Amino acid sequence: MTIKPDLKYTKSHEWIKIEGGTALVGITDHAQSELTDIVFVELPEVGKMVRQGDPVVVIESVKIAADVYAPLDGKVIEVNSELENDPGLINRSCYEEGWLFRIESSGNASDHLLSADQYKSEIGN
Amino acid sequence: MKFFVELGTSIHDVFTQMAMDEALLDHFAGAFESSPDEYCLQRIYEIDSPSITFGYFQKFPQLVKGDSRKCTRRITGGGLVEHSKDLIIALVFKPLHIKNVTEIYQKIHVLIQSELEKIVNECPQLSSFHVPHTYVKNDRFNCFKNPVQHDLMQGEMKILGGAIARRKNYLLYQGSLQFNGIINEKTRNTIKEKMCISFFKPDEMVHHSIFDFISTEKLALYKSKYESEAWQLKRT
Numbered sequence: 619m620t621i622k623p624d625l626k627y628t629k630s631h632e633w634i635k636i637e638g639g640t641a642l643v644g645i646t647d648h649a650q651s652e653l654t655d656i657v658f659v660e661l662p663e664v665g666k667m668v669r670q671g672d673p674v675v676v677i678e679s680v681k682i683a684a685d686v687y688a689p690l691d692g693k694v695i696e697v698n699s700e701l702e703n704d705p706g707l708i709n710r711s712c713y714e715e716g717w718l719f720r721i722e723s724s725g726n727a728s729d730h731l732l733s734a735d736q737y738k739s740e741i742g743n
Numbered sequence: 744m745k746f747f748v749e750l751g752t753s754i755h756d757v758f759t760q761m762a763m764d765e766a767l768l769d770h771f772a773g774a775f776e777s778s779p780d781e782y783c784l785q786r787i788y789e790i791d792s793p794s795i796t797f798g799y800f801q802k803f804p805q806l807v808k809g810d811s812r813k814c815t816r817r818i819t820g821g822g823l824v825e826h827s828k829d830l831i832i833a834l835v836f837k838p839l840h841i842k843n844v845t846e847i848y849q850k851i852h853v854l855i856q857s858e859l860e861k862i863v864n865e866c867p868q869l870s871s872f873h874v875p876h877t878y879v880k881n882d883r884f885n886c887f888k889n890p891v892q893h894d895l896m897q898g899e900m901k902i903l904g905g906a907i908a909r910r911k912n913y914l915l916y917q918g919s920l921q922f923n924g925i926i927n928e929k930t931r932n933t934i935k936e937k938m939c940i941s942f943f944k945p946d947e948m949v950h951h952s953i954f955d956f957i958s959t960e961k962l963a964l965y966k967s968k969y970e971s972e973a974w975q976l977k978r979t
Contacts, residue, residue, distance in 0.1 A: 684909035
């Protein structure tokens with residue numbers, strides 16, 4: 619199970635790449651593996667304001683609809699529309715081409731986010 | 744592990760039943776998110792009149808237009824289910840120590856199979872359940888048209904189809920147990936009363952009313968979502 623050391627994580631299995639004032643968000647290798655083959659992704663509208671913990675994306679795999687949460691407060695400024703045609707990108711490349719959305723952070727603290735080591739112990743690896 | 748068996752809400756309309764399941768999932772996902780303890784809740788219920796539910800990602804089904812049955816979108820995935828005299832098994836739990844969703848279906852359906860087999864001794868008209876381990880054909884539109892991996896079968900007939908929703912680290916499983924008239928009312932009631940799908944070995948079993956967890960006002964809010972066109976026609 620791949621856990622990238624340079625990313626931040628949440629207990630609900632999102633990864634976050636902080637880049638200046640924005641955060642790129644996807645789901646972890648652990649999460650995509652639990653979900654198995656992903657067949658649908660419902661993405662948010664660009665411009666949507668979100669609060670930390672809000673459900674932002676819904677993913678469907680084998681008869682499961684799973685929420686993905688905003689890791690930070692902010693505005694959704696970009697979504698990965700490639701996923702509408704090819705949701706399997708999340709299974710094949712969850713940390714790269716399978717990213718979900720980008721948030722412009724409104725500057726709230728990110729202390730609640732987990733390091734790679736903390737996430738590793740969270741999922742029992 | 745604490746195992747809650749929810750009582751007292753067994754027959755309602757489809758909107759109320761869907762609302763209860765979602766409200767309980769949200770409650771457990773919020774209240775017990777960080778708890779190291781394991782909690783599982785079971786509801787077994789009926790819908791009071793023939794109704795239709797369809798999967799979260801499905802378009803509003805054309806066949807429902809002009810149909811007098813109540814119809815709503817579920818929060819769980821999967822296909823369309825026509826509810827009529829079926830028993831619905833809802834489980835809310837945190838899937839610890841389980842690799843993936845396929846394994847969850849397999850575990851739950853084997854548990855249900857085992858429970859049904861216990862009851863078969865008293866209800867001889869049920870027999871030869873099996874859980875297929877290979878896909879036959881996946882008709883995504885209608886849940887009961889074609890069996891898929893880990894569905895529960897009686898002979899050639901699919902009798903149990905399930906779907907799941909995830910909120911944070913908790914899952915809601917909704918399974919429809921359909922016997923298509925091969926069992927009588929008494930047998931159905933026996934199954935409803937006796938079936939106990941403990942996802943983990945419980946240390947403690949507690950009987951609860953839904954209103955120990957969810958207020959009437961909150962439940963009404965959830966119900967209004969299921970009744971609304973905005974929710975039902977979310978995808979057209």
